[in-house]
Amino acid sequence: MISLFTTVVLCFLSASQCLFVNGSPTNSPRDDAREQVKSEYDYIVVGGGTAGLTVADRLTESGRYTVLVIEYGDFGSAALPPMRTLNNLDSRQFNFCSDGSRRCSKFLQYYSLMANPFYSSTWNEQQNTTCCAWQNAWRATTFTPPPQALANEFDIKTDRRFWGNVGTKIYATLPSFQWPQLKTNFRAFRDIPGATYPPDSGSGLPGVFWFPSSYDPVTITRSFSRTGHWDGLNRRNYQTITGSRVIKITFNGDQASGVQYVPSSATTVTASNVKTVKAKKEVILSAGSIHSPQILQSSGIGPKSILKAANIPLKVELPGVGQNFQDHLFNPGHAFLFENFTADPSPEDLNDPAFAAAAQQQFDQNKTGPLVVASGNSAAFLPLSVVAPTTFARLVSTFQSADPAAYLPPNTHPTVIAGYKAQQAILADAFRSKGSATYNIQFGGGAVEGFSVNLRPTSRGTVNVDPRDPLFLDPIVDYRALSNPTDLAILIEFMRFTRRYMATPTLASSAPRELAPGANVTSDADLGEFIRGVMWPTVFHPIGTNAMAPKSLGGVVDTELRVYGTRGLRVVDASVIPLLPGAYTQQTTYAIAEKAADLIKAAQ
Known part of the structure; x- marks a missing residue:
């Protein structure tokens, strides 16, 4: 059993070998009103985030299948510059307090909107055939290196052999500007025994490297699942409804037959606000590591003791639902503080109104300068x-x-x-x-590091349902x-x-x-x-609450992401990752969605 579990975990640990990241902007989005939702679709995707929009795009691209995406939040504007911060995105965040630490954390409704991709597979030396057999399933990104002069000045190594360039709207871009202090910070690891400099952040090797950001190299706006897998599609077989909360999955025997949903603002179920939509083929749960286990438990799938305390009738006893919760x-x-800080310019200069105004003008006119940098592109990932x-x-x-x-x-x-x-x-x-x-430090290029x-x-x-009100109260999150x-x-x-x-x-x-x-x-x-x-218990990389592992090891889904004890129900999001990779989780989540789409289509 352990060897099978190890194979599963290693596949995800080396998944960043197999996928390269994120989305880009196109035309105006389309959002359908509740009244336009049909009674039945081939597939229902619960959650319009990193994984949900990716798998929905892939399932609808041939025109053979109808898909409905049900999203809790709103999509808002997609044209966000790289410097946009979490504090500017309150409408796109969930705020949870850990039951154990009482620390509160914000979770993006679609994390990839803010993420910097980290292309570092930390199990390169132990690649296994299961993962690498999946490589054809990962859609490559469109990668853009920095200008050669900048690469020479900052010793930015890139190697296109580790990247695909197939014209997708999933962009990974190394900016045309970097803060000067980063040159010194980067070189200093040469003084550390054992620290190495891989040939590219996508090489699968730990070390000190430059990594790309998630933005379109032309428009210099954030590239994420909405811009890469939703904007401008306008397919007749693809509908989306926002502002809606899925409260449970419906079943016909052990077959997932659809979902029930209400407006996001609802606090109770009434005859007038609840709607049921049927799935002819599958329900795909992509609500993330916090809400996917909540929906499973609310539907009667989970630990018997948790469901009993919440007065939820048991459908399938799966002790692993909501357990195994992890975050970096x-x-x-x-x-x-660098007391002799002579680098010019520096991020602190953006606090000077004159410098900030000049930087904004440079960005507006040429899409260049300090504002093309998100949260930095230089880091160490060390054993x-x-x-x-x-x-x-x-x-x-x-x-x-x-x-x-x-x-x-x-x-x-x-x-x-x-x-x-x-x-x-x-x-x-x-x-x-x-x-x-195991160790990660990222540099911003300022006087404080x-x-x-x-x-x-x-x-x-x-992550378990709140027994007082499993459907409408936030789940109890205990890091x-x-x-x-x-x-x-x-x-x-x-x-x-x-x-x-x-x-x-x-x-x-x-x-x-x-x-x-x-x-x-x-x-x-x-x-x-x-x-x-x-300490913060999170850097917004929650995983593991619906682990892909044998059922005897607390697993919730099998190697094809199917929920044990059910038919026509899969989980496709970061909650299926059984063990955190030694890197950040954005590209792994895209990889899961890409692989899931291939698995689902192959099953038809």
Whole structure:
């Protein structure tokens, strides 16, 4: 069983080998009114996000099948420049507070709108034939390298062999501008033993590299699933309805027969606001790692104890629904100030009205200058052995030998525990591997740097319906961040490594000074206390709550993304990823959608 689970996980861990990312703008969007929705479609897609719009596009492109996409939010304007931030997108976010930490997090209704793709497969040395047999399923992106002069100045390596250019509206673009300080930050890793510089961010190797952003190289507007897989299609066989909440999946025996939905503003079900639409072939659940398990549980599919507490009749007992919740951990508090910061210009200059106005004018007139940069394009994705060369072996041994149930939620089902035991073995291999990243730091090019991300958390949370009102209250989201002590131990090692990086000879002329917690904070206890106070349990990469794994290991869907115990029901979103990759999740989610579309069409 473990070998099968390992194959499944490795496929997703190396999925960024197989796909290259994101969407682009076209004509005005089409949004159908509730009154125009027909009674029946071949396929119903629940959720118009990264995966949902991708699979809907692929299923309708031949004209053979009818598809309805039901989206909770609104699509709004697609013409967003790269510098647009999360704070400008309140209408496109969900705000959840973790039941355990009480920390609140915003989730984009379609994450790819803001994401920077990270093309880093961290299991390149352990590629398996299952994943690579899928490579033809991943649609390539349209990749644009930076101007050659900029590439020479900043040592930006790219290799088109790792990219496809098939004319898709899925764009990955390296900007025509970079902040000068990034040259020094990038070079400084040459002083770190074991740090390498891969030939391209898409090579599948960990290291220090430049990666592209998700935007159209001509219009310089954000490229995401809506612009790449929805705008301008206007197909007779493809309808979309927004502002609608799917409350449950309907069944005829074990066959998914359709869905029930109400307006997003509804707080209860009434005869006048609830509608049912039928699916002749399949219901495709693409509501994301938070809402897909909520819809399954509300439909009677999930852990028996959770459904019983919510008075939901049991349809299919699947203990893994809503379990295995993971997200990358972020330490935004560990900060260094370059006291001798001489780079000109810098991101801080955008706070100067005159500089900001000139940058805006340059962008408006030529689509060039500082405003073509999103959140940065330079990062390190490093193995744990590079980050903690003297301590990683002991740390990994302690993690791998621990009781798999010790740090999981109380009363976790035995199959979910068995799945986590399999994950322990896979994670231990990843921690020991020189070809697998655990540490991530991304650079913005300003006077303050140092924030790191743990790419391989070992703690596991849950997403379950609220028993008080499973249909209309937000699900209970519990990250359980740092519940496994390995995560804290790794984050402590991250802080020590970042200090070593900031002390490299290359950075000496910039005079980095630690702002927080301060260079005098050195003990495990004090560093751990600092981390607990500042850590974010998310960088908006939630996965795992409907894991693709054997049912005996807590899996919810099989290798064709079909929900166990049902017919005509698949989950196609990041919730099926059983274990976080050592990279960010946008391109993996696109890969899932592309593969799912091929699987669905092949089944007809």
